[in-house]
Amino acid sequence: MTVDLHDLLPAELRRTWAVDGTCPDLDLYSLYRAHQVADLHRTAVIDAKGKLCYTALDRKARCLAAGLSGLGIRAGDVVGIQLPNARGAVIADLALAALGAIALPFPVGRGTNEAASLLRRAEAVAVIAATEHRGNHHAADLLTLAGELPALRTVIAAGPGAPEGTLAFSALLRTDPTSFKPARPDPDSATRILVSSGSEAEPKMVAYSHNALAGGRGNFLAALMPDSRPPRCLFLVPLASAFGSSGTAVTLARHGGTLVLLDHFTPKAALDALAAHEPTHVLGVPTMIRMMLDRIAEGHHPAVPPPTAVIVGGSPLDEATAEEARRGFGCPVVNLYGSADGVNCHTGLSDPPLRGERPGILAGHPDPLVADIRIAVPGTSELREAPRGSVGEIVARGPMTPLCYVAAPDLDARYRTADGWVRTGDLGLIDDDGNLRIVGRLKDIVIRGGANISPAEVEIELTAHPLVRDVVCVGVPDPLMGERLAACVVPRGEAAPTLEELCAHLDARGLERRKHPERLLLVSELPLTPAGKPDRALLRERCSAQAPWSVAQAV
Template sequence: MNRAYRDLVPASLRRSWAADGRYQDLDLYSLFERHVERCPDRAAVVDADGEISYTHLDVLVRRLAAGLTALDVHAGDVVAVQLPNSRLSCALDFAIAAVGGIVLPFPIGRGERDIASLLRRSRAVVAITAGSYGDFPCGQKTFDLVGDLPGLRSVITVGGATPLGCVPMSLLLAADHSDFTPARPDPDSAARILVSSGSEAEPKMVVYSHNALAGGRGRFIEAIRGGEDYRALFLMPLGTAFGSNATPATMAANGGTMLVQPRFDVASTLTMIERARPTHVFGVPTMFRKILDSPDLAATDLSSVRAVVLGGSALDAETARHVSEKLTATVINVYGSADGVNCHTAFTDPPAKVGTAGRPNPVVCEIRIVDDSLRPVPAGHTGEILARGPMSPMSYLAAPELDARYRLDDGWVRLGDVGRIDEDGYLTVVGRRKDVIIRGGMNISPAEVEALLLTHEAVRDVACVAIPDPVFGDRMCACVATDTALSLVDLTDHLSGQGLEPRKLPERLVLLPALPLGAAGKVDRKALTELAVRLATP
């Protein structure tokens, strides 16, 4: 069910970026195909089943594309994919591009309400999902939506018994691909819909073109690869915004090798690092705090790792220091979002700048800091962050109210973040405009308090959330992952010793063996807030 996708970046700008070489100006499958021709035997993906070359992955891609064509998937159609990381999920990205379709990836583990919302609003014609995930019957639950979603024609399931009415993946793979002819869509047309949880009632959906993915995000990967042999281990789901630096940017744009595993697990991650020898490991800070706590870390050969690329949430100095020391790799701190921004530190940055988000790279996107009237502020001054550049998305999907709220004239995007750029051009992100705890009229940044709490030797991980209070509106609760019987006084004394003013001290505490993670691998703050309301102690 095709629809028109608005591009709020002026076409003249897109064309100027192609003319000056920032875009390769090809669709994702054509870019992938080039690497198949140039380096057919290079490893494309390493997963739980071993290694597959670019040539053999292309065979899988073409079989899948032929199968999708047999299911009447055409150029412009949306295909939703909810699968764990594997060669199959990578191949599907390129297969959908090869038929001219638009992929809507989202992490396995999203619930029934989110699945229904995403499929309904995207008008997906096909959904590809795992047969089950734990006790949740993904395939059956997705098929149950068909009657309410007239545009959804087929549900394809992977693994386990095929629910009645669904199509098994084996049938898709059985299609004859000998005469398959790839579509060659306009590089400035829609290729991928990224899902951003954000703070909206329903997940935001952001439309990206082939050029924005391979050109914009691809240039980010090019800037951090640091050598010819680029092997990237992605710990987060490939269906997340951060994970979308994988097939489009790592493979299509840069011809790298992808290392993936079905879900994040510390033991399997260390085994993968030792066995598959990644040069780069991508993940969110919480994942690496778990890795650093592993007793097996010291016995693992980490010598192949040149860079640990951290994004998805704020990186504190303590975590960055421990990762750098224990993994003996450069820490690259990435500030990015599905809404359309990227900035990162580099191999050559001085130690004093590791706590920043690095310097904006204009071949990826420009960044401006503005005041409440959207006027640029001087260097060193704090304001709202705006971004625009080759990686900028087209628009929000079927959400003109979000376009009106977050998109400006000439393609600029309002991120809802606050930051500053210093005299040397380095960006520091202060926090979200909305992610503040308002206690008695005072705004408290949870990120500031969390960074200081992580310097306590007994705190493995922490997130601060607001719990309702009839007098003050909100009170801040520190949710702490620890093995020690910490008290609130222990933590507030530590914070006071770090110079935090008394009004910003947490007033409630929840101790946990580990912080709950959401489907994207980030800390699930909604679940933590519910826990805090029930369990918090003064």
């Protein structure tokens, strides 16, 4: 291993969670093997090719691990993965865990320049990429960059027609695994690098240990398993996203469950999978859930069996969508607040409404088995806790806390404290009941004429308008005011709201006029990034290309 992946959490604190049983203190592959031995033929993965049991998946992972070992890939090496949601991605995850190598997954659809940046900064020695997926030819594209990436030795192409100069994933799967002996890495060592889909110039990369994923993140899912039976999780988000890191490491390795995978999200495919495979848990972002609900409401799909829970994360969930999802899916809707940086908090299976009369959105009671959460006074160099009930920056530390940022000492200095707390950059408060409520984001602020506007605050209010199905607010450059706020709205039904109607609605809800949007962009659906979140950058571009600003609400 060449890239430095140090642990910014005190070692004695990390060990405490292993000793007291909060974390399993085993590497991911050993955890997976224990489930495989206990139930040889349990279904591990359901994808477009059908079902794959634990034993068949284990053999494929061992074959790939043996093949990768033959290429000289060793414990501690970083290997990129750019594959769609299917068995290949899970095989790669487990093979790298068996080697003691470090997986660097990133979603299909991400551009070549961004992929090259990730691989370069992580000093990846190899990358496993799709030959073709929805018009993208990732393996061939990455091969053209190999000369610019000094550490990258091998491009492995998954799918038919491996380009010349790459190695075929299918050939590695035919390696004889009999002589392969799995590594037994330290459970507190790095196993996976999560890529943030945030607004940094380059995506942040965050290193996680076996214990942080299977333990901390695994405890999050355990809290939503009322009968402790192995979960059956339908992942609408990419396994290669931070949200999707609960796939192989948590659903399979920690809990011995089943992954139901779609290589590309559509509301029809998601509802078909829900009906055919009856998952216990559905994991998606709010926009995906709204698209599925629209299809149900239009009568295009029959009733689906109710899962244990629909888990919604990635962007703020409003109460209207949560309530509609409760009725549409016939089950509790869990609001998951979390990020790749190292924070997780969620509502339970029987929590009260998200909004109520209190500020912000309910994110549930912080679980110390996942991450302890505090509210700090913003802008202070030393961590100083804010008074109970007051808004401040959310900071987190616990069993799921990552090791460090990858190749980014500046981010370590900015977002991590000397005793291991993670500064999230999010604003929130702890209410009198001990619940975390999310208010906004420190850096997602639109500055209009020197006044700060939180897009999240405006979005929360606009989702309550009867003609608004979905909404994202973005700041658009303006020569006079610096920035102005634009509302990108998916109308509910045929009638579309006007800007004046939206602002009147905000007036009625008591939102200051300086925070009202000054431009309205109507869209049939919100574009999504490869990670499955609303594409704010693209929406910002579309708003910038519109006609000159409306000044009706400029105050």
